[in-house]
Amino acid sequence: MNLMELDDFHWLMDILQTIDVGLVVIDRHYHVQLWNGFMENHSGHLASHIRGQSLIEQFPDLPEGWLRRKVEEVFALRSPVFSSWEQRPRLFDFVSTRPFTGHSVLMYQNITLMPLLSRSGNCDHICIILYDVTDAAIGKLGLQQANQQLKALSITDRLTGLYNRGHWEECLRLEYQRYQRTSSPVTLMMFDIDFFKKINDTYGHPAGDAVLRRVSATLRHELRNTDIAGRYGGEEFGVLLLDTDTTTAHAVAERLRIAISNLLIEHEGQQITLTISLGLACLAKSMANAADWLVEADNALYHSKRNGRNQVTLARPAIPLREMNAGHLTHC
Numbered sequence: 001m002n003l004m005e006l007d008d009f010h011w012l013m014d015i016l017q018t019i020d021v022g023l024v025v026i027d028r029h030y031h032v033q034l035w036n037g038f039m040e041n042h043s044g045h046l047a048s049h050i051r052g053q054s055l056i057e058q059f060p061d062l063p064e065g066w067l068r069r070k071v072e073e074v075f076a077l078r079s080p081v082f083s084s085w086e087q088r089p090r091l092f093d094f095v096s097t098r099p100f101t102g103h104s105v106l107m108y109q110n111i112t113l114m115p116l117l118s119r120s121g122n123c124d125h126i127c128i129i130l131y132d133v134t135d136a137a138i139g140k141l142g143l144q145q146a147n148q149q150l151k152a153l154s155i156t157d158r159l160t161g162l163y164n165r166g167h168w169e170e171c172l173r174l175e176y177q178r179y180q181r182t183s184s185p186v187t188l189m190m191f192d193i194d195f196f197k198k199i200n201d202t203y204g205h206p207a208g209d210a211v212l213r214r215v216s217a218t219l220r221h222e223l224r225n226t227d228i229a230g231r232y233g234g235e236e237f238g239v240l241l242l243d244t245d246t247t248t249a250h251a252v253a254e255r256l257r258i259a260i261s262n263l264l265i266e267h268e269g270q271q272i273t274l275t276i277s278l279g280l281a282c283l284a285k286s287m288a289n290a291a292d293w294l295v296e297a298d299n300a301l302y303h304s305k306r307n308g309r310n311q312v313t314l315a316r317p318a319i320p321l322r323e324m325n326a327g328h329l330t331h332c
């Protein structure tokens, strides 16, 4: 090596040592041959101590199975392999201190595994290149989280926490379409608080809001996770009871009716009781679209209202469910 080449070599070594990227060279037995300054700083292991040692033994937390698969792939194909933080957040559990917030988090890493060929063309070593992409990853994750929160807000009714009308109607259309493919029973339950205007007028609007929140909480408590509940209007609610035929839907509706009629809502020293009227419509092939389905359930609900409130009616033909219990069960 002449003097010029020696200078070049020293510069290269300086660069490798100080570059803000992790560089590790391993042989076929996973023994470390090169460990640069970045790796020393973040791992706490000096190059002089780790050189010649097994990477796997020195770092028991490494994802060994994943690393071995990737390394063997690089040796076999003699071409680089890349893994982004989105596929696997990190190879080494290094802590990163974020410059702007001073907040410590585990470092997110992009990884490249590169085959190193000897002058005779053999591939007996691999270089692991490790990029600290923590800031980009945290930024992207934050954005994703903000987008999820925005989406949740855009489909949620502020007062009750149930789905808002727009999103719930979208679910109604999707369930209608799903039924065309699967024909599995699905029942729509619409209900409305009885004499809600009187509650507002007697106890005040904030008390009315408290009633709406409590009714929604009771509804959530009575439903299965798969049921889809939304606030349809002021004091009207819609629930899609999935995989539920008329008989089961009736049991759900009655349970809800009784639970609501048993509520005693305390608001600023006042005790409020209430009832609801319900309508059920099991989806049938004869219904031309989701709007038809909704009309059927709404008609059943208004039948309950006209018939004295605090009761359940099944659509087509409108039958109060008290009669169903007496043996007049009609399926739609």
Ligand SMILES: Nc1nc2c(ncn2[C@@H]2O[C@H](COP(=O)(O)OP(=O)(O)OP(=O)(O)O)[C@@H](O)[C@H]2O)c(=O)[nH]1
Binding pocket: 159, 192, 193, 194, 195, 196, 197, 198, 200, 204, 205, 206, 207, 208, 209, 212, 233, 234, 235, 305
């Ligand atoms: N507190 C409160 N009241 C609301 C809200 N949205 C709608 N309302 C009220 O709900 C009441 C609905 O009254 P009506 O449509 O006459 O129905 P109702 O008094 O429940 O009578 P029936 O449905 O026939 O039993 C109106 O007074 C609305 O102002 C809300 O978000 N909060």
